[in-house]
Amino acid sequence: MAEEVKLLKTWSSRFGLRVVWALKLKGIQYEAFDEDLSNKSALLLQYNPVYKKVPVLVHNGKPISESLVILEYIDETWKQNPMLPQHPLEKARQRFWAKFNDEKLLPSISGIFTKEGKEREEAVAASLENLKFVEEELKGKKFFGGEKIGLADLVFGWLANLICVFEEVLGFKIIDERFPLLLAWMKEFSQLPIIKDNWPPHDKMIIKYQEQYDKYHPAK
Amino acid sequence: MAEEVKLLKTWSSRFGLRVVWALKLKGIQYEAFDEDLSNKSALLLQYNPVYKKVPVLVHNGKPISESLVILEYIDETWKQNPMLPQHPLEKARQRFWAKFNDEKLLPSISGIFTKEGKEREEAVAASLENLKFVEEELKGKKFFGGEKIGLADLVFGWLANLICVFEEVLGFKIIDERFPLLLAWMKEFSQLPIIKDNWPPHDKMIIKYQEQYDKYHPAK
Numbered sequence: 001m002a003e004e005v006k007l008l009k010t011w012s013s014r015f016g017l018r019v020v021w022a023l024k025l026k027g028i029q030y031e032a033f034d035e036d037l038s039n040k041s042a043l044l045l046q047y048n049p050v051y052k053k054v055p056v057l058v059h060n061g062k063p064i065s066e067s068l069v070i071l072e073y074i075d076e077t078w079k080q081n082p083m084l085p086q087h088p089l090e091k092a093r094q095r096f097w098a099k100f101n102d103e104k105l106l107p108s109i110s111g112i113f114t115k116e117g118k119e120r121e122e123a124v125a126a127s128l129e130n131l132k133f134v135e136e137e138l139k140g141k142k143f144f145g146g147e148k149i150g151l152a153d154l155v156f157g158w159l160a161n162l163i164c165v166f167e168e169v170l171g172f173k174i175i176d177e178r179f180p181l182l183l184a185w186m187k188e189f190s191q192l193p194i195i196k197d198n199w200p201p202h203d204k205m206i207i208k209y210q211e212q213y214d215k216y217h218p219a220k
Numbered sequence: 221m222a223e224e225v226k227l228l229k230t231w232s233s234r235f236g237l238r239v240v241w242a243l244k245l246k247g248i249q250y251e252a253f254d255e256d257l258s259n260k261s262a263l264l265l266q267y268n269p270v271y272k273k274v275p276v277l278v279h280n281g282k283p284i285s286e287s288l289v290i291l292e293y294i295d296e297t298w299k300q301n302p303m304l305p306q307h308p309l310e311k312a313r314q315r316f317w318a319k320f321n322d323e324k325l326l327p328s329i330s331g332i333f334t335k336e337g338k339e340r341e342e343a344v345a346a347s348l349e350n351l352k353f354v355e356e357e358l359k360g361k362k363f364f365g366g367e368k369i370g371l372a373d374l375v376f377g378w379l380a381n382l383i384c385v386f387e388e389v390l391g392f393k394i395i396d397e398r399f400p401l402l403l404a405w406m407k408e409f410s411q412l413p414i415i416k417d418n419w420p421p422h423d424k425m426i427i428k429y430q431e432q433y434d435k436y437h438p439a440k
Contacts, residue, residue, distance in 0.1 A: 049353075050320065050353050059309075062309055064309070064312045064316075065316060066315075066316055066319055068315075068319075069312050069315045069316050069319065070312075072308075072311070072312065072315065073308050073309070073311070073312045076308035076311065077308045088292075088293050088296035088297045089279075089282055089284070089293070091292070091293070091296065092284045092289050092290075092292065092293045095286075095288075095289045095292065096284075096285060096286055096289050099286055099288075099289065100270065133269075133270050
């Protein structure tokens, strides 16, 4: 059957990137639609009426929303290069850490970027606590998936190159030598061809996040 | 192999109940440990060091946390009475709605209960908008899973009996005749033996939620 795969995303979205990487990992050809979120397309509103958010994967006309749901769909639909292991317990582990990234780690680190003063200090403390759990999980492993990357690697993947953007804009380090395993993972992960070849340009990211930073922290 | 299945929960937790129902649906014998969250057990801290929250399923000594992750684990480990359909697209649909419950519907309805004044009005508006999506999803279906209950039914399951507790304590209706399909589903779902036989006593729930309500809304 001729497959039709479309991906509605933005050029820089962390949630869209993980889907891009998953499709690349599977070797699936797709048509990308880069959305302007200040002027959402009719396609996006039609395909994701509940959240009106990217990413949306459209496979043979059927839309799937929510990036973690999309990753599972991709893994079940195209079996090559599995992102989830076979054993239910190992699957649960990857899902647990993916959820941890979205619900704990990502919001805490975003908080460092968007907040100020005491609230920023709290976000730093929460981020460090969360990063310690992630560091612990990497003990004895090359990737979160073990010897090969798995679903949790793609979900934590935003750290690998975006942290240095945050750090450059903020002017201080978030992930330093207190997290040697995570630093090693970031290096290893970001050098994988499917990641390296599908990462937004650093310069463009700096401009975008500098603008965001200025919006959150207007000159007084 | 002799199976050892333990479930750390509380007597009333919405997240724990969905796991209880899943185990009952599968016909799995388990030992329940009811936690006192003001004095968490060593077992809970050992098995869920990241969140220190219930529910935790412990299967042959291996802990699994986060209720949605646990439900998937149960479905993959014990194949009888599947909670997720075979087709990836139908699976994605159930996962989407389960996530929608946890991230949108449940927080919005909890907001009606915990907030006051303008904030409560906003929570009511958000809840109604979310409930409309749920109502729409039930069109042409008996259950969210189709003809039989699926994962999404267990996740939306708290609505079936807890809404009437909220409504009794609040003194007004949340789900009324604007949602005929949802009302029919609530009735159908709550009468299933695995649900009816495993629901905390209504009187005890009223006392618990009245106390919670009084805590959130102290007399001025």
